[in-house]
Every structure is written in C-alpha cells, then in structure tokens.
Amino acid sequence: MSESPKSDFIREIIAADLASGKHPKIITRFPPEPNGYLHLGHARAICLNFGIAEENAASGARCHLRFDDTNPEKEETEYVESIKADVKWLGFEWGENLFFASDYFEFYYECAVHLIKNGLAYVDEQSAEQIKETRGNLTVPGTPSPHRERTVEENLALFSKMRAGGFEEGEAVLRAKIDMASPNIVLRDPVLYRVLKASHHNTGEAWCLYPMYDFAHPLEDAHEHVTHSLCTLEFEIHRPFYDWVIENCPVPAKPRQIEFSRLNFTYTIMSKRKLLTLVKEGHVSGWDDPRMPTLSGARRRGIPAIAIRKLCEKTGITKFQGVTDIAQLEFEIRDHLNTVAPRRMAVLDPLKLVIGNLPAGQSEDIELDNHPKDPAMGTRVVKLSREVWIEADDFMEVPEKKFYRLGPGRHVRLRGGYIVKCTGFEKDASGKITQVNCEYLPGTIGADAPEGVECRAAIHWVSAEHGVEAEVRLYDRLFTVEDPDAAEGGFVTVINPDSLKSIEAWVEPALLDVEPEWNCQFERLGYFVADRVDQQPGVKAVFNRTVGLRDSWAKK
Known part of the structure; x- marks a missing residue:
C-alpha cells in the first residue's frame, strides 16, 4: 500500500474541520443494511470510512460498524455475520464500535412524537397507492392528504395506537409535514413510520411499527455523534430531508452528510435485488459463489483483500459517477499474487x-x-x-x-x-x-x-x-457483456455459459495437504486458491481459478 498521504475532496473537508476546531475528533461510520451480502461496490465506502478513521487515529478518530436494521422483512442474522466477516477480511476493525439501528428504536419513537407535538408530522390513513398517486411528479405538485390537518392530540393518539398494534399493515403511516409542492419530491411529506407485524432479528416481537430508512439514518448518525456521514451519490437528493430531520428533532449532535461516487465495474451487477435473483434462481451456487461480485465470493475465489484496497486507492474518491473496467481489478490481483504466490x-x-x-x-x-x-x-x-x-x-x-x-x-x-x-x-x-x-x-x-x-x-x-487428482474449477466472468443491466432481455440473458468449468486435474502431491484459502500459481496456467469450503487437507483437493496469467478478454 502507498505510504503517501491520501487526498480527495472529502479528506480536505475533514482536514479543514479539524484545523478550524469544528470537530476535536472525527467519527465516521459504515452503515450496511443486513439484507444481503456486501459486494465490491461497498469496498470503496468501507475503505473510505475506516481509512479516514485510521489516518486520524492520533486525534481519537474512530469508525463505527452499524447495521441499519429497520426492515425486519428482509434482514437476517446470516447477513449480519457475513458483513462482519467481510469487513474484517478486507482489513478493518471496529473494536467496541459495533452498533445496531434497532437499539435506538425508542429514541426514534420519541423523535417522532416530538415532531407530532410540534405540528411537523401526522398519521395518514391513505393507502400506499393513494399516497403515491397524490405525491405528484417533477412538473405537478403533490396533493395534500385529507388527514394532513389533524390536530396534535389526534395524531398522538393514532400514533400510539399504531405502536400498540391497533392498525394492520398498510392501514396507517406517519408522515412528515414538510412541503407537498417542493421541487424535491423527497420532501413531499415523506413517510416516517409504517406498520409491519414481523419479527425482528434483534428486537423480536417488541415492535410492530418500524421507522423508514430515511428517517432513522440521520437519527442514528446523530445519536452516535458521527461527524461526517459519507454516502454514495444516490443519497444526494435525500440530503435536504436528512438535514430537516436533524434540525427538527431533539438530537445530541449534528452530523454532516457528504456524497461520493460509488464503485461500479464492467461485466458486473451490483443491485442486491438482482444478486438475490441470481441466488434464488440457481444461476450461482450461493452468495459466496466465486463468480459473484460479493466480498465473500471474491474471498472464495482467492482475490487478495489488498488488491481490492489498492484498486479503491487508485480509483480515488470523486463526485463523478464512472464505471471501472473489471480488468483493472484483475491487474491488481495479478500484480500482487505474482509477488507473493508460490509456484x-x-x-x-x-x-x-x-x-x-x-x-x-x-x-x-x-x-x-x-x-x-x-x-x-x-x-x-x-x-x-x-x-x-x-x-x-x-x-x-x-x-x-x-x-x-x-x-x-x-x-x-x-x-x-x-x-x-x-x-x-x-x-x-x-x-x-x-x-x-x-x-x-x-x-x-x-x-x-x-x-x-x-x-x-x-x-x-x-x-x-506420485501426483494426486484434484477438482479444479475454472471460473470466468459471470456476464458476456460490459453492461449486463442494459441487456435487452434482462441481465440473466447475458450470463456467460462458460463462467464455470469443473474439471478433474492432476497436481503435485503436496497440494492435497494445503489449508483452505492457500494461494499459488499453477505454472503457465494462472493463479489458483484452495477452496475455502470444499478443500479437505489430506482428503480432497479443490482449487478455484482466481485469474489467468493474462487478460483473456482483451481481444474480445
């Protein structure tokens, strides 16, 4: 890794805040939702947030690992544990700074009550379809809800009824009262709470109403005294609401949201929904399939964590929403393994x-x-x-x-x-x-x-x-086109039929005894890793191809 100081517009802001005394120490956070596995797109955010904390450790900086677990219908303990393992594998530690948004449910509720008491929130009994229809569009202002002018007392009673389980799902929501004519549609009375009668992985059956992510997120940051809330560009349009929540709720600190471009790759999809489709429809063997762009998939494929970190460092932090050629990551993999991998x-x-x-x-x-x-x-x-x-x-x-x-x-x-x-x-x-x-x-x-x-x-x-037989899995890119999301028939129609070939091979006898995740170069063939799941030292040799010695896609 380079020893020269890193520089980008976010680090410049942080340096200025420290120099001016605005913040005596920096607190960042990496806040994944535990509704799927982390993927390569998250790597930049992880390296940025934990990296800034490491760079400013002398002044007491820290980075929180916080799970934004406010949607019990999609979140699972499996995802929580996988995220912790991936962040550690990538090379970062959070120490005592592990938090769950669900630990603050009472705090969010109190903030919602505060908004109601100040005439800034109301219970709306319109259906989700009605709310969507009356929100308007970029040229047409929204139509106020018929329940928008309920009294404070009515709203407090109805919100209490929501908490007590008196409404079924979809019968009532709590909305912020902001501006139904705002040019920013996010500010047109966004929903703060909805009824969900689902068991939560952390709080069990204690709650039957849950805060929306956009409402909980700024409150979590404030509750933890986060100084700089670093988000990817899709949250830029949500920043006015983030600031509105901070300004109008009784919070102990005022974090600042700053956006940067996310890490995107060619020949890859990053949507959790689409990745889940690949898993559920059996196009891959699971979230850790070595063809998946998940961090657990990268680890199982033998991609060194340092190669991902180096790529994040080289691509930098900008406001420009670009796409990185996956060949750049493959170059970093080869560059590192060429030095450290035995033959x-x-x-x-x-x-x-x-x-x-x-x-x-x-x-x-x-x-x-x-x-x-x-x-x-x-x-x-x-x-x-x-x-x-x-x-x-x-x-x-x-x-x-x-x-x-x-x-x-x-x-x-x-x-x-x-x-x-x-x-x-x-x-x-x-x-x-x-x-x-x-x-x-x-x-x-x-x-x-x-x-x-x-x-x-x-x-x-x-x-x-003297040689031993081994199962060797020849992995290649999962998709045949640079932009699978743009495929006319959908991303599943451009899955590479040759993305996995499993063969029986002959290897040096010592390779039967290596531990899982042991990397090497098969001479003249490429870089391989002992599979972290199926390799059984002394019993069964299973190797995955990490990457070939050369870019076989360059001519394609």
Missing part, C-alpha cells in the same frame, strides 16, 4: 507422456524453486517417474509455425528436469492421441541442451505415479 505444477488437460528409457518403478528427485524471484520462499522436491502427465496442447502431431513444444522428433524440457525427445505417439480408435512416447537425454538436468539439439521450450508436468 506449483498442475495439469488441467492431461495427456500421458511415457519416458521409455526411465525404468518402471524408478523416479528422480527434481528440485524446484518455489518462486523464481524470491529465494526466501525456498525450494521443493518433486518426483519424476517413467509416466508423467503433460497438457494435451503441449503436443502437436503436425506442429504449427512458432510452436516450440513437443512434436514427432522434437525436444522439450520438462520443467526443472530432463530434456526429452518425442519418439512416437499412440491414438485410440477415434483418432484421439492418448499417449506420447519419448526418451530423456542423460545429463540435461540443470544443463543446456547438447550441441545439435534444439530445445526452445519448457513444459510443466506431474508424475502419474
């Missing part, structure tokens, strides 16, 4: 190579570097036996121009081992090549090719006798 050999499309002059039952110890540029990673020993697996595309019966690997009469080096010469091959009844025969050249381990022998390539291999 191993695996064969994904096995073709048997028989070394005729190596006796059956005999093997050679081959010492290989674990990393070509980092001696500190040490070496390992692999067994070279008479029969080895090579990639099928490393042999051609009739070699094309610029193909330097195996072909009849050709030489190639087995990675770290002997140079071998192809002496023939075998086919099955269908004409498929099933075996390549060769002989090794003595004295060529660690030595140049003998005079007169042309050897211009080295290929990876795995001993057929």
